[in-house]
Amino acid sequence: MFRCSRRLMLCCSLVALSLASAQEPAALRQETRAARWELDIQKGRAHWAYRPPQKVAAPGVKNTAWPRTDVDRFILAALESKGLTPVDDADRRTLLRRLSFDLTGLPPAPADVEAFVAETSPKVFENRVDRLLASPRFGEKWARHWLDVARYAESTGKTVNFNYPHAWRYRDYVIAAFNADKPYDQFIKEQLAGDLLKSDDAHVTAERLIATGFLAIGPKTLNERSGLKFELDVADEQIDATTQAFLGITVACARCHDHKFDPIPQKDYYALAGIFRSTETCYGTVSFINAQRTAPLLSLPGEANPVVAVSRLTDSERHRVEGQIKSVRDSMKTMRDGIQQFFAGGQISLLQGRLDAYDAEGNPKLLAMGVRDKSTEPEPGARRGRFGGPGGFTYDGTRSIADSPIYTRGESDHPGDSRVPRGTLQVMTSEPLKITPTGSGRLEFAEWIASRENPLTARVMVNRVWLKLFGRGLVPSADDFGLAGRPPAHPELLDHLAHRFMDDGWSVKKLIRYLVLSHAYQLSSTAERGAMEIDPDNTLLWRMTPRRLDAESLRDALLAVSGQLDTTPPAGSVVARAGEGPVARFRPGGDAVAAAINDPRNTHRSIYLPIIRDNLSEALALFDAADPSLITADRPQTTVPSQGLFLLNNAFVMRAADAAADNLLKKDAEAERIREAFVRFYSRPPTAKEQAGAQAFLESYRARSTNDRPSALPPDRELWSAFCQALFASAEFQYRK
Known part of the structure; x- marks a missing residue:
């Protein structure tokens, strides 16, 4: 009886507390929650990473002769x-x-x-x-490390995979930045707000605009039907890329709720979202919601480089493209299916974009992916359009600089009543970020990240x-x-x-x-x-x-030791030459991109290979190249049988082995060839045991080479090609000790 009474009293108390909470004014609940987070944020500032780096004198050691630094x-x-x-x-x-x-x-x-x-x-x-x-090779190597972090790719990825024909400019910008030893704080500011950094030098202005491609090259769900959700998703991806790349923290986890581990409230996430939603992303392709026009691109100052520019548009070609636009537009009048209209509308947009890429004289304009601030003048968020049948519309997104509301659970159809002032993370700042009302806040945010006072x-x-x-x-x-x-x-x-x-x-x-x-x-x-x-x-x-070795270094090493490596940077990208449109073999230019990804005859460095989301080169994917849809500072390393099979059977590897064999055959004596191979492949001569083992391999291979197994190669070349391939497959060739 006593136990039942206690349970009843406890239940009544819980019900009373629940009712009191339900009747509590919303403002009071928010104030209580804010106070709790203020305590959590203050406690979070004690975490080692959120405290400023300390200047510490080097410790004393017993073995004073060993240290050099x-x-x-x-x-x-x-x-x-x-x-x-x-x-x-x-x-x-x-x-x-x-x-x-x-x-x-x-x-x-x-x-x-x-x-x-x-x-x-x-x-x-x-x-x-x-x-x-x-060496110019330094920039190519270290740019690849940064491109892992920048989730660099030349297509949108996801369900509707469209080319990014201008992404290569960002790749080349990063290579040049590392070769020139651009100060890292400047490197940060150019990628986040290069369009807002003023310069009288046209070349510098163009370089800084290209740098903002960092914010534009992320993956995008182009078939998203909700314009607002698409805008929020783009901003979310930019927040994730920026905070992981430069700060090493996962702020995007706070989109739907307060961060589960770090002292980052949802309010801080939407303070950043306001900055990026006040920014126009210029990526240059169509989306489901804007199938009648392509997203804009940035126009660069100066003349187009004739080496990488598309050829001049002739009058006859202009008339042909205009005819294609009319033909597709006429066919859309009979279409009812939304997917068909999306692709047909996209085709019109891309064809029109091709015309817009030239001036009145038919000379190519210099264009790049990137970002720019939106206008301070509000514009309608939607416009009339053909998509979706009568009464349909396409969403243009927030067209003006504005703060963002907090969206409940991160859902676009559940905005809060109030807006969060644009700003940054409370855990790493004592005062709100001062943002000019007429700007997005990107420049101030970039300067905050690049500051000596930032602990991360x-x-x-x-x-x-x-x-x-x-x-x-x-x-x-x-x-x-x-x-x-x-x-x-x-x-x-x-x-x-x-x-x-x-x-x-x-x-x-x-x-x-x-x-x-x-x-x-x-x-x-x-x-x-x-x-x-x-x-x-x-x-x-x-x-x-x-x-x-990382995937790129392994492929490049195969080319280098075989004497095939072409260190001349290629002009532009095969994706740029294929132009806008979906990544597909069945469209003009699609075959060229698909073929170039795994072309065994491509002897340029791996950083210049086409990087297509969901379709990486086999040589890169097998050896753990970074997923271009993810921010990757530390690549995983796997050891699987398919890697060994690749080195034994792939056409690219066999072509490298043949070329290496041709170089070895220039030596007369077999012992000299063995030594030359070891020096080329391992940077050292063979030991006596290895020399004998190599001789035994060659003799065994000769004995097994009979007329029952015909080869297109001369006997000596086949023999030495097999020997080179065996060295390629060795652990010493694949590892850096």
Whole structure:
């Protein structure tokens, strides 16, 4: 009886509390919730990543002869505290191969290896570092790292996959930026607000407009029927890309609700959404909601480069395109199905876009993807159109600069009554971001990210550079510096590097130079039993961690050692030459794009391959290239049978093996050919055991080559091609130690 009474009293109390909560004024509930978040945000500021980097003096060490830089002192102090010592240094051949792949993505030439080994100058390594940093190949290698983070691709992806014919300009901008050692803070501002940075130099203005392609090249759901949802999704993708790429945190998780791990309320998300919704994204293709016209592109100042521009539009071609537009428009009068109308309307839009890409004299205009601020004058959000039959309309989106409401559960049909002032994240700022009423706030936001006072920006970039050089980030969760991520293994070293990076003018090249000249970078990858038992993951950096070459470096190495590599940057992109429209083999230009993706005759560097979402090159996809729809700081690494089969059977690999065999056959003696192959492929001569093993392989292959297995190749070429392919498939060729 007593227990029943207690239960009844408890139930009554809960009902009363529920009724009181339901009758509580909405303003009071919001105020209570805001107070709770204020406490959470204040507590969140204690998280290591949200605190400013501290300047810490390098610690003292027992073995004072070992350190060459302060990096070494931080590392050695941690090792000594665990009773560990670093392994011996890597030999010169291994070290040069490591350095060459890390800085340029290519193996060293045999002559360079021999010269490096023979050099007696105490600055031989330092001089080689400077030479590789000055090479144009450096920008191609390190631009690819950034393009992983920037989710670079030349198509929209998702269910309706349309080309981005102008995306290649952003790729080339990134390559040039790394080669020129553009200060990283400037690099940030140009990508987020380059259109708002003023310059009297037409070339600089064009470069900055192209840089904003960062915000335009993301994946898009072009068949989304709701115009408002499409706009919100584009802004969401831009928020996700920006905050992950530059800050290493996942702000987009707060679109539907307060962030589950980090002190980022939904209010902060929509403060950023207001900035990006006040920005017009110029990506240059059609969408379901705007099937009658293409999204705009940015017009660049100056004359079009005749090498990469489309050929001049003649009067006869103009008349032909106008005729095609009339034909498709007439056929639309009989269409009722929405999907048919979408593609037909899109065809008209693309044909009209082709005409709009030329001036009155038929000369090509210089166009690029990017962003620009919307007008401060409000315009209607919808316009009449043919799509959807009588009474249908197409949505133009928010056409003016404005703050955004909070959408309940992130759903476009549930906006809140009030709007959130445009701003940034409370956890990393004590005062609201001051935004001019006539601007989107992108420039102020970019300057806030690129500020020395931002606790994340320098740390995130330093960690990414460290990851690419040492195989593992100081912060292992390179994509997440938030509370769900992992703490840094060497927090003082991370802060030391962040401060040095900023003090050196945000120079990426100076940072890389500083790191590779450290003793820690030059260690061998030898595994020692005692150290492996204490630190199996090499968290304390007692050796260099060996790792497989990334997909692009592996493909480029195949071309380089076979003598096929063409280091001349191609003009534009095959996607640009195919023009606007869906990624498809059955349309004009579609065959060229599809063929170029896996063309075994393409000998340009891998960074210049077409990057089509959902249709990556087999050579890249098999070896864990980044998914171009995702922001990727640290690529996953898999080992699967299909990788070995690719190296044994793929036409590109066999073509490289044939070319390498032709080079070896220029040597007369078999022993010389074996040595030449090892020096080219591994940057070292064979050991006596390897020399004997190679001889045995050749003899065995000859014995098995009978008339029962005809070959299109001459016997010697087939033999040496098989030998080269065996070396390609070896772990030593695929790994950088």
